[in-house]
Amino acid sequence: MKVAIVGAAGRMGQMLIREIARTEGCSLAGASEAAGSKAIGRDAGELAGVAATGVKITADSAAAIGAAEVVIDFTVPAAAVAHAGIAADKGVSMVIGTTGLDARQTAAVHDCARRIPILWAANMSxxxxxxxxxxxxxxxxxxxxxxxxxxxxxxxxxxxxxxxxxxxxxxxxxxxxxxxxxxxxxxxxxxxxxxxxxxxxxxxxxxxxxxxxxxxxxxxxxxxxxxxxxxxFSRETYASGAVRSALWLTGKKPGLYGMKDVLGL
Structure with missing residues (x-):
């Protein structure tokens, strides 16, 4: 599965890139950061402390998302909603770990889930x-x-x-x-x-x-x-759950899913 990471230079973004590198069946296809970030232009794998991936971090989140089959978002509410809109337009599945969305932003995510499968969880552990x-x-x-x-x-x-x-x-x-x-x-x-x-x-x-x-x-x-x-004790537990969820979304119909679905609870 080709995965894009938005917020790739953040602590969770780097953790997700490392998790993708060690997960069979996953590859990093795109990585983005906010405009002005010092990470723009750097190899996403090298920044995360793993082998070079050939994927450069870009400020163009639409290009990063469009290169993937699924995008994982641990950013901030406004950015998460914008990324969901891009993913829906491009037919890319999405995993959202971002919290703190208000009622309007939550409704926007629900609207996007009518077009693509979205797994949204407050905690991926x-x-x-x-x-x-x-x-x-x-x-x-x-x-x-x-x-x-x-x-x-x-x-x-x-x-x-x-x-x-x-x-x-x-x-x-x-x-x-x-x-x-x-x-x-x-x-x-x-x-x-x-x-x-x-x-x-x-x-x-x-x-x-x-x-x-x-x-x-x-x-x-x-x-x-x-x-x-x-x-x-480590954000690795969140990264592991997020990548597992991304793989779980393969072949799923549009809709809003949660970790209960992934775990069969």
């Missing part, structure tokens, strides 16, 4: 996606007297909060309780907030250092607390 399934099941088994809190920590450079993964875990818990997350969430607390309402799903966000990602879902009741946790 196998472990995290199994955790989501466990959270949904646990929430369905415990009575509403158990308070649900989602705690997450990431590196100091992360730009969205709560993380997309934390929100996905909250949605899993809400699905287990058969409620809409937006109807019960509390994203932050400050000052005199009063007692915690019954049924609320709360979020706590920590930022600092180079933490790759820590997520814990707490089910707290009188006398006990159940915690389900996952910690990522």
């Amino acid at each position: 196998m472990g995290i996606n199994i955790l989501m399934a466990l959270v949904e099941k646990t929430a369905s088994l415990l009575d509403p007297g158990y308070d649900i809190e989602v705690l997450e920590m990431h590196h100091r450079h992360k730009i969205d909060a709560p993380s997309g993964t934390a929100l996905a875990l909250g949605r899993a818990a809400a699905a287990g309780r058969k409620v809409r997350l937006e109807d019960v969430w509390r994203k932050s607390r400050d000052g005199h907030t009063g007692a915690r309402p019954a049924g609320e799903i709360g979020f706590a966000t920590l930022r600092g250092g180079e933490e790759v990602g820590v997520h814990t879902v707490m089910f707290a009741a009188a006398g006990e607390r159940l915690e389900l946790s996952h910690r990522a």
Whole structure:
């Protein structure tokens, strides 16, 4: 499979290029970066620390995407939407790991998925996606007297909060309780907030250092607390899941898919 990486000079972009280099059945066909990047014109493989690929990083994302069968995007919301539009126009499948999209941007991705297969996941880690399934099941088994809190920590450079993964875990818990997350969430607390309402799903966000990602879902009741946790020690787990997802998209019909589909959960 010919794969394009947008945001190729970023930490995840380089990790994805290394993952492609060691994955049988994959080859790097295109790589792009934002105009003005110092990486423009460099060999994508050499920049990522692997053998030269002959693929030069370009500011022309349309050319990079057009050279591939699937494009993987870990960029920023506005860029991800633009790349989805290009992929849809060119008939190129897409894997999106970008989070923090607003309602308008999310709708745009859904529109593109009517024309091409798109796999979009807040987190490509196998472990995290199994955790989501466990959270949904646990929430369905415990009575509403158990308070649900989602705690997450990431590196100091992360730009969205709560993380997309934390929100996905909250949605899993809400699905287990058969409620809409937006109807019960509390994203932050400050000052005199009063007692915690019954049924609320709360979020706590920590930022600092180079933490790759820590997520814990707490089910707290009188006398006990159940915690389900996952910690990522390397972005390799995200890159591995993204490339696996790109291969999984082979031959799929247009539509919006998730990691549950890839893992058969």
